[in-house]
Amino acid sequence: MTTHRVVTTDAQIDQAISRAKALANEPRVTDVTYRPGPGLDLLILQMSDGHRCVLPREDLQGLQGATRQQISQIEILGNGTGLHWPALDVDLYVPALLQGIYGTRKWMAEIGAKGGAASSIAKRRASRANGRRGGRPKRQESSAIAA
DSSP, X not given: OOOOOOOSOHHHHHHHHHHHHHGGGSOOEEEEEEEEETTEEEEEEEETTSOEEEEEGGGSTTOTTOOHHHHHOOEEEGGGTEEEETTTTEEEEXXXXXXXXXXXXXXXXXXXXXXXXXXXXXXXXXXXXXXXXXXXXXXXXXXXXXX
């Protein structure tokens, strides 16, 4: 006789149902438009509450190397809580997108590193001004040693 391993517990299912009920009042995607153009490559999400959310395509994990044709084929899933690109096998969770989370933690760290590495006139000026004031404050050693 075959025994089956329980992968999801009843408590986990109950927690998921509670989270889903909490999302009932959250805005959901009703329509998605892809607007490619010179210097602009945007996804425009029309939300159920009437607002629009504009997202730069290059910031979304899984869409960087895609063609315009592949990106334009978007499906709305889960009653507006998900976006799916069948040609790319990419899924994005709308509540996370609305919070500015465009991919995994590793992906978001890479985006942050690129932004931090960017140089501009304003950034150089700020760096020089901070240097004239002594630069970044040194870390102070903790005088209390745990026993």
